[in-house]
Amino acid sequence: MDTAFSNEDLKFQSEIRDFIKTNYPQELRDSINSKRKLGKELSREDLTAWHKILGKHNGWSAPSWPKQYGGAEFTPTQKYIFEQECAKAECQYIMPFGINMVGPVIYTFGNEEQKAQHLPGILSGEVFWCQGYSEPGSGSDLASLKTSAVKEGDHYIVNGQKTWTTMAQYADWIFCLVRTNPDAEKPQQGISFLLIDMKTPGVTVRPIRLMDGTHEVNETWFDNVKVPVENLIGQENMGWTYAKFLLAHERSGIAGVARSKKAIERIKQIASSEMSYGEPLIQDPAFKAKIAAAELELSALEYTELRTLAKDSAGKGPGPESSLLKIKGTDIQQAVTELAMEAVGYYANPHLGTTLSNEYVGPDYATNLSGTYFNFRKASIYGGSNEIQRNIIAKMVLGL
């Protein structure tokens, strides 16, 4: 039992810190800040610029990937330090679809051609990926998915509709769960994992606006889309196994501890400027108690995450316990976005960045905080709702 950083870890920490300081572009920071301030959407370039820079530096864009595939292969402690430093410096986060999701599936289950074709683009950030899992009738019950892939010669013909495809508007490729055997005994047994080029004829993307007005997710339609059989990952009808593997990876990054810590710091600053009953809001016992409660929960979660990472590094792999990280991590993210909105009082109201208002109003720090609170209601729903995560723990951990 030892949680102190070793000298090597401390050296690593200052190396990361220096790298960010020297290499994180000021113009990217400015571009993102000015868009956030006006509630404008980030461009593909905003989302990938930092990824591209890290991709050119010892595989830092892929902290978990093995070195043989070009990743950084950080130790759990290094991963933790890296995330902390990036969050502290408010670096744009790396889109998870390539690096955390399809990448590990490809290097674990894909063939040599697939690895050679896809891993370099994922690492470098040149190729943008999205995820085709959910369907209108298949959310929590993902295995009931209906999008079909029928083999005809050396192609699959794909038909169906995916939904909640995050950032599909920028994506070059989508990884999809498709039904290849509608007659399988169990629904899970007839599913395959397919990589599809978004430029293939028959793929249509339609935006879905979230309740804060942002365009993050889409409906993606497949109308007789021809996909070469080479794009099948692993074996036909084995897709569910790969999907489960991927979901465990998705969850291990989902706690977002370092970012929540940063967010709490910001709230403290805001609450020091805001006055209530003639005193800084941060002095208000009720508000202060909520901040403290969030901090305690976050401290505990941080150690839960470290314990999970340590177990992971001992080769045991992220298990169903990662559902715990998802539940608590999103709970805290939601609590924090609510506190931020609460801190700014009436300035939670203005909705900037719509076609009806291009002017900026209110204090700098207040912009879009209610939008973020509303937007983050998604966190307890996506990636398997928190109800489903509890079912997983009940079944897999407690054996109920």
Added chain:
Amino acid sequence: MNFDYTEEQTLLDNMVTSFVRDNYDWDTRCNIVKSEEGWKEENWKQFAELGLLGVPFDEAYGGLGGKSADLMIVMEQFGKGLVVEPYLPTVILAGGLISKLGSEEQKNSIIPEIISGNIRCAFAYAEPQSRFDLNDVKTSAVLNGNDYVLNGFKSVVFGAGMASHLIISARTDSEQRSESGITLFIVDTKSEGLTLQNYPTIDEYRASEVIIENLKVSKDNVLGKVNMAYDAIEEIVDISTIAACSEAVGILQVLKDSTTEYCKNRKQFGQSIAKNQVIQHRLVDMMIEYEQAKSILYMAVTADLTNSDERRRTVSAAKARIGKAIKFVGESAIQLHGGMGVVDEYMVSHYFKRATMIGVLFGNTDYHMKRYMTLTQSGIPSSDEVISVSVT
């Protein structure tokens, strides 16, 4: 003991319900909130024809002489339809101040105009530093001959962009946070010296930042006594808070009912998701929260609001308790709708956003908890009876 509506109240309830049903279907509402104006003048004319704009005003000025219970009925139905026309800012807030403080001449000239739907008003009270403190007023008014000259800044003034008149609170005496020394002025929104920066709010209403630079206001347009406006502001904001709570209760009912319906219909794993006990219990808790919210609203509406202590206490009790219900029912509604809950194109998120912003309006849960605790001295036993505690 009777919580039933009177015959007149039932008629009022039916009238507003039919208005919402006939004029405020979802697509119509979406078009209104997306329009440049953000409200529909035709609806306002209908309010006038139906007599809704006269509900709280004295019969002497052409009103209906209604009480908080009548306003509750209107606002609850408006909540169910997410009606965005500026009824609360004009009729209840600004109208309340004019009724309370206006001279006979002011009342005779303004109130009939409000009732007939010819003009709309808004109340500019909040400032960037004031948060919810009504006494925190920096905007200054200095007498110069027969005019006051106003300078300052007002934040998030709901309905200002649709208003012909603004009521502005300004400091004519004392320190920034003093309750004395605050005076109200009624001004034309087109006045020189007044700049409105209009914007939509996150819940699809409209508000404005009001920049006041050397705005000249005649002494005749002072509302009430100079330096003495604070008590009236507090009272009318309290009355308006009850109205906002009523709107919230209407919204909570829709959230609770529509979520229950959605869970019955949404099928996953071969059955309705409402078959899961975890979902059932959440729906039951939403229902309980809704009922508690409605009950505490009734407590406030039936309280003796002419007694300022009782008014303050019950209003803060209601706002704080309903704020808690808004959070639970609102967040649960979104969670149980899953992905459909977080999108703009489905109704539930709009109800959630409006309810949440009502939670902020006139002071959030913590703010009213604190006011309630101060007023009731929570923590101090209410009787001096000695309770013996023995350890056996």
